[in-house]
Amino acid sequence: MIYHAPLKDMLFVLNELAELPAVCTLPGYEECSVELTEAILDEAAKFAENVLAPTNRAGDAGSRLVDGEVKTPDAFKAAWREYVDAGWIGLRAPAEFGGQGLPALVALATEEMWCSANLAFSLAPMLTLGTVEAFAQHASDELKNIYLPKLASGEWTGTMNLTEPQAGSDLAQVRTRAVPQPDGSYKITGQKIFITWGDHDLTDNIVHLVLARLPDAPEGVKGISLFVVPKFLVNDDGSVGARNDVRCVSLEHKMGIHGSPTAVMSYGDNGGAAGYLVGEANKGLSYMFTMMNHARLGVGVEGLALSERAYQKAVEYARDRVQSRDIAGADATPVAIIQHPDVRRMLLTMRAQIEAQRALTCVAATALDRASRHPNPEEKARNQALVNFLIPIVKGWNTEAANDITSLALQVHGGMGYIEETGVAQYYRDARITAIYEGTTGIQALDLIGRKTAADGGRVARYLIGEVRRTAEALSADAQMQPLADELLRNARLAEACVAYIVDEFARDARRPAAGSVAYLKFFGLLLGGWQMGRAALIAKESLAEDGADAAFLNAKRATAVFFGAHLLPQAAAYAETVLKGADSVLAFDEAAF
Amino acid sequence: MIYHAPLKDMLFVLNELAELPAVCTLPGYEECSVELTEAILDEAAKFAENVLAPTNRAGDAGSRLVDGEVKTPDAFKAAWREYVDAGWIGLRAPAEFGGQGLPALVALATEEMWCSANLAFSLAPMLTLGTVEAFAQHASDELKNIYLPKLASGEWTGTMNLTEPQAGSDLAQVRTRAVPQPDGSYKITGQKIFITWGDHDLTDNIVHLVLARLPDAPEGVKGISLFVVPKFLVNDDGSVGARNDVRCVSLEHKMGIHGSPTAVMSYGDNGGAAGYLVGEANKGLSYMFTMMNHARLGVGVEGLALSERAYQKAVEYARDRVQSRDIAGADATPVAIIQHPDVRRMLLTMRAQIEAQRALTCVAATALDRASRHPNPEEKARNQALVNFLIPIVKGWNTEAANDITSLALQVHGGMGYIEETGVAQYYRDARITAIYEGTTGIQALDLIGRKTAADGGRVARYLIGEVRRTAEALSADAQMQPLADELLRNARLAEACVAYIVDEFARDARRPAAGSVAYLKFFGLLLGGWQMGRAALIAKESLAEDGADAAFLNAKRATAVFFGAHLLPQAAAYAETVLKGADSVLAFDEAAF
Structure with a gap:
């Protein structure tokens, strides 16, 4: 398998x-x-x-671009x-x-x-x-x-066309134009880059959602509208009609996710692509924001998913590969490398983060479901605030960790890991985009310190810290979990200091918390991940007492939680220290001296 | 440029x-x-x-393999x-x-x-x-x-043939055979993998050094001899003669360093390759060990070098790329991203480690020179011990950091970093091998805890900790450097605890220190790197008082040292905690549960 x-x-x-x-x-x-x-x-x-x-x-x-059409792998x-x-x-x-x-x-x-x-x-x-x-x-x-x-x-696929060469993450700079036509449609003209699955041969039609400016639109982000531009126009009976004036003009040569064609899309080279306004004019960016939580959660899942697959591959290799004697034994016979302590350490470092990330990601998804469906408006709002806080953490932490985890999986393979046929290098290459697209880690971190922490005075953050404390206190009654409880409490104290710092300093000089923003994001990822592992350990203990309990699974869950406390939470504390003490050294450095 | x-x-x-x-x-x-x-x-x-x-x-x-010959890039x-x-x-x-x-x-x-x-x-x-x-x-x-x-x-090039498919880092498993011939030469038969520059078209001849076993050789590492096997036999007048029975049978398809042909070399497919014994029989592995320090130092330099180039590229991009407003300013005009605090943080994280690594690597090189040339036998031995301790750290830390640093450089480029034409992805791919070949980080770390720490009772480690303390105390008199001094002293205390732990536990159950060995290696890398930055800061202060001092350079050096203290040394402390408290959770995990 x-x-x-x-x-x-x-x-x-x-x-x-x-x-x-x-x-x-x-x-x-x-x-x-x-x-x-x-x-x-x-x-x-x-x-x-x-x-x-x-x-x-x-x-x-x-995928390949052949005569203007993208050919995907068979x-x-x-x-x-x-x-x-x-x-x-x-x-x-x-x-x-x-x-x-x-x-x-x-x-x-x-x-x-x-x-x-x-x-x-x-x-x-x-x-x-x-x-x-x-x-x-x-x-x-x-x-x-x-x-x-x-x-x-899935009869047709859809794409998102936001980025332009001059406007990466800064959508205020979008220049693609949309000119109203007498029939109520618009002529779209402009170039979009980094369009995932922008063209392909899997379906009869492709539906592009495109951010563009109307002629009278205000400057900046308040003048961006959302349009739908189909690759083929759609006839009144719903069938596919004439080719629209939108083309894939090139595919990017990327380091990974090669199977996914990343297109440069050109709109209106022959007079303008027919487009149709989605919703109201000039609200395109706010529409994008409503989809952002789902999209960012999705990329967090991507990071987690690659980590999981890489972990499985590393475990399999570590069981099969026999090399070098047991360091503690008298026997010189080589053993499977899974028996070497450092290999175990690498596997557990992967596993512990994966389990914590899966838990935190799913907790965020539940909050998302409640935010969209809960009948009580207060609960709805409370969950929306929770989602808003958790999303940049899940996106940023899962994907940054995916770089490290796929790297560890490659490392477990030794020299074989560097050979493409082995397959683990692909996970490493594929993973590298996840901390970049849908908002880089830096952008997630800025969102986290500003809109998600400073803007509500740290309310949601403190609520979560309170939950961490509650779990840690419960863990204190569980002897095996005492060290995890201690690490969680120590980091909860640091979290309070960090939140106070972010809230206070953001109003004074936002550059200071910004200098520690990624450390703050990673800190919260590890802290909340540790919290989930603690919750899991408590539940596992209860479940172990039940008839027919899956003892191997539940004991492994608890053992993984202990590892998380001893190996990951000390790193969290280091990030917190950097948040609290690291800003001056970032900001003071003379720009010319870089 | x-x-x-x-x-x-x-x-x-x-x-x-x-x-x-x-x-x-x-x-x-x-x-x-x-x-x-x-x-x-x-x-x-x-x-x-x-x-x-x-x-x-x-x-x-x-490079490409064409009709049994490797064609390198023009x-x-x-x-x-x-x-x-x-x-x-x-x-x-x-x-x-x-x-x-x-x-x-x-x-x-x-x-x-x-x-x-x-x-x-x-x-x-x-x-x-x-x-x-x-x-x-x-x-x-x-x-x-x-x-x-x-x-x-450079008229000819040389290669090292150690690895075989069944024997990665474990050379005891080498099976290549060498059979003595009446003329004093040997017939070599066997297959070697991962042979860097194993075949190419840059020179008229290639000189392979090959580990192989004589027919009567003892089992394991004590039965390995070193042979020279030229691609072309050498005539008595020194000219290139007949083709020897050694061939490149395939090239690996690697994730990076594509320009370097990594060959599978087959010896003796047609009766045996002519080889000549280097030195004495059965001493091949000890000869390899004498070269190991140089080779591992060299790979440490590789890591450093890729970090440096990636850093330069990131700085250049960060100065040129204009995107998003200044977070603290009222002006909505986009600025060069080098002005964004998190981009500065990334650049300084690269810079601080690069400078520390260059310093520590050169300090190790000086010890190597003294160990080989010092007229005083005691100084010679003292420096050899120093080299032996520093090499696994320089190799392991520089190369692990190269993965992180080239990743940060890629991250600074955002989506452009993932596009191969940008070039930074190549550094990221190229760097990934450096923590693997010439002994993985895990192997360096085992060397560090065993032969380099436990074997001398922690003597060299404690000498270095003493030097760190001396520098930290001098820094305490320098107001700007007080936080760095504090971090160094805190980590020096942790270092003493770690060394005592490694020495004590290694004798008791080597698996325990082994579980924390990579953390110990990274800890010492950061501690000794911080020490070098501290030394540099003190020297820079003195130099600043001199006429004609390069104030911009010297002030940047001191600012980088401060950053190292605030951003890197807290991570060191976290690693030390893991060394001291992390072993049980690694070893206790049920192997079947992975």
């Missing part, structure tokens, strides 16, 4: 930590249940393991057909447009599997779901009727 | 921290001087910047010719064989430049120098006369 979906851990996290039973009681999710979720995840696991995972290496050979076409036919794409799309309307929490677990199995491939449905969300929330009924069913079914 | 040799910092480190003037008084090095060194480094800088650096991207397209052939003609290859080769006999310290600075300019290319001379060293130390006069002048001049 080249990938084995971690169903046991997923179900533990969903049921025990992310409160799936409660999520299934939210309005609109009543048809979901723990049993249905198990059935879905079982099927998803088979699909990911047997259909998607085997296409991953082939995808690394990349293996992807068959996989896409199966994926669509099985109905996977609409899992969390609204039921009224052919989707299955499942909670984000459940969909997320399947998305982890898709991303583990084949990240490059999984970006096509992920982007398509983003366009589904945009249509569902903001488009007119007319546009919804034309596009939504085809997108939610 | 795509690469700018950091001459100012190199000369500061050589002269002020690594005591170049004293090294030039060692027997055999008297012809070297500070002035000569400056002249050599000036010329080397021009060569690296103008000749080697421009070939680096072209090299990434890789740009490499011209560069090799110029490199050899300029005499660079023999810089630290013995003068009696046409080399220039310069100190390792001076040669190292040039090697940093070669590796920064083109790592894949630089491996050819680096391996060749390794064979020069092996011949000079262990070969008979007859073999020396045949091979040494050609290797030291």
Whole structure:
């Protein structure tokens, strides 16, 4: 098996930590249940393991641009057909447009599997779901009727066109133009870069969502509108019509995710591409923001998913590879390297972070579900605030860690890891984009200190610190967990100091907390990850007392929590110190001296 | 300029921290001087910047195996010719064989430049120098006369053939056979993998050093002998003769250093390759060990060199790229990203480690020079012990950090960093091998806790901790440096605890210190790097008082030292905690549960 979906851990996290039973009681999710979720995840696991995972290496050979058309790897076409036919794409799309309307929490677990199995491939449905969300929330009924069913079914795919060469993360600089036409449509002209799955041959049509400016639009971010620009115009009967004036003019030669064509898209080279306004004029950026939490959570899942697959590969290699004697034994016979303490240390460093990240990511997904569906407005708002705080952490921490974790997996392989045929190098290369796209770690960190910490005076942050303390106090009564409890309490104290510092200094001189913003993000990732491991350890202890308990799994969960406390939380404390004491040395350095 | 040799910092480190003037008084090095060194480094800088650096991207397209012969990138052939003609290859080769006999310290600075300019290319001379060293130390006069002048001049290149498929780092498993022939030569048969520059078209001949077993050899590492196996036999007049029975049967498809052909070498497919015993039978491994310090120091330099080049690229991009407003200003105009605090933080994180690593690497090189040349046997032995302790740290820390530093450089570029044409991705891919070959970080760390710490009861480690304390106490009198002094003292205390722990536990159960061995290595890297930054800060303060002082450089050096204290040394403390408290959680985990 080249990938084995971690169903046991997923179900533990969903049921025990992310409160799936409660999520299934939210309005609109009543048809979901723990049993249905198990059935879905079982099927998803088979699909990911047997259909998607085997296409991953082939995808690394990349897509090609031939005569203006993108040719994807052959293996992807068959996989896409199966994926669509099985109905996977609409899992969390609204039921009224052919989707299955499942909670984000459940969909997320399947998305982890898709991303583990084949990240490059999984970006096509992920982007398509983003366009589904945009249509569902903001488009007119007319546009919804034309596009939504085809997108939610996977008959067509969707793309997001934000970036332009002069405007990377700074969308205020967007220059693509949209000129109104007598028939109510718009002529779109401009160039967009880094368009994931911008062109391909998997489907009959591609639906581009494009940020552009109307002629009378205000400067900056308040003058950006959202348009839909189909690759092929759509006839009144819903069939695919004439080719629109939008073209893939080149594909990027990237370090990884080669199977995913990253396109430079040119709009309007021959007079203007026909586009249609989504929602109201000049609200494009705010529409993007409403989708951002889902998208960023999705990229957090990507990081987690690559870490998981790399971990599995490293474990397998470590069990198979026999080299060097046991350091403590008298016997000179070489042993499997999994017996070497440093190899165990590497595997546990991967495993502990993966488990903590899966838990925190799912907790964020539950908050997202509650924020969108909870009947009580206060609970809704409280969960929205929680989501807003957690998203940059999940996105930033999971993806930064994915670089480290895939690197450790490669390291476990020694020289073989550096050989492409081994396959682990691909995870390392693929992972590297996740800390960049959908907002770099620096951008996540700025969001976290500003809008998510300083803006509410640290309220949500302090609420979470309180929860960490509660868990740590409960852990103190559990002898095996005493060191973890101590580490959590020590870091909770540091967290309070960091939050006070961020809130105070942000108002005074935002550059100071900004200098420590990534450390603050990583600190909170580790702290909240440790909190989840602590929660898991407590629950595991209770479960161990039950009849028929899976003792091996539950004991491993507790052992992993202990490791997290001893190996990861000291790093958290170091980050906190840097937040509190590191700003001056960053800001004082003479710019000319770099 | 795509690469700018950091001459100012190199000369500061050589002269002020690594005591170049004293090294030039060692027997055999008297012809070297500070002035000569400056002249050599000036010329080397021009060569690296103008000749080697421009070939680096072209090299990434890789070498090809065509009809059993390796074709290297065209740009490499011209560069090799110029490199050899300029005499660079023999810089630290013995003068009696046409080399220039310069100190390792001076040669190292040039090697940093070669590796920064083109790592894949630089491996050819680096391996060749390794064979020069092996011949000079262990070969008979007859073999020396045949091979040494050609290797030291670069007319031929050399390779090291250690690894076999079943024997990665565990050379006890070597199976290649050597059968004595009536003429005193040997027939060599076997397969070697991961042979750097194992075949190529840069020179008329290639000289392979091969580990193999004689028919009557004992089992394990004590039955390995060293042989020289030329690609072409050498006629009595020194000219190149018949093709020997050794062939490159395939090239590895690696993640990076594509320009460097990594060969699978097959010996004796047609009856046996003619080989000649180097030194005595069954001493091959001990000969390899004598070269190991140089080789591992060299790989440490590789890591440093890629970090330096990636840093330069990131600084350049950060100055040029204009995006997003100043977080603290009222003005909405986008600014160069170098003004954003987190970008400054990333650049300083790179810079601070690079400067510390350059200093520690050069201090190790000076100890190496003293260990080989000091007239006083006690000083010689003292320095050898110092070298032995520092090498695994320099190798392990520099290369692990190179992964992080090249990753930060890529991150500074945002999405552009992930595009291969930008070039920074190549540094990231190239760097990844350095923590693996010539002994993985795990192997360095085991060496450090065992042979280098436990074996002498922690004597050398404690001597170094004492030096750190002395520097920290001097820094305490320097107001700007007070926080650095405090961090050094705190970590010196932790270092004493770690050394005591390693020494005590190693005898009791070596698996416990082994579980924290990489943390111990990284801890010592950061501690000793911080020590060097502290020394540099003190010297810079004195120099600032002198007429004509380069105030910008010296102030930046001090500012970088302050940053190192606030951002890197807290991480050191976290590693120390893990050494002291992390073993049980690594060892207790049930192997079946991974």
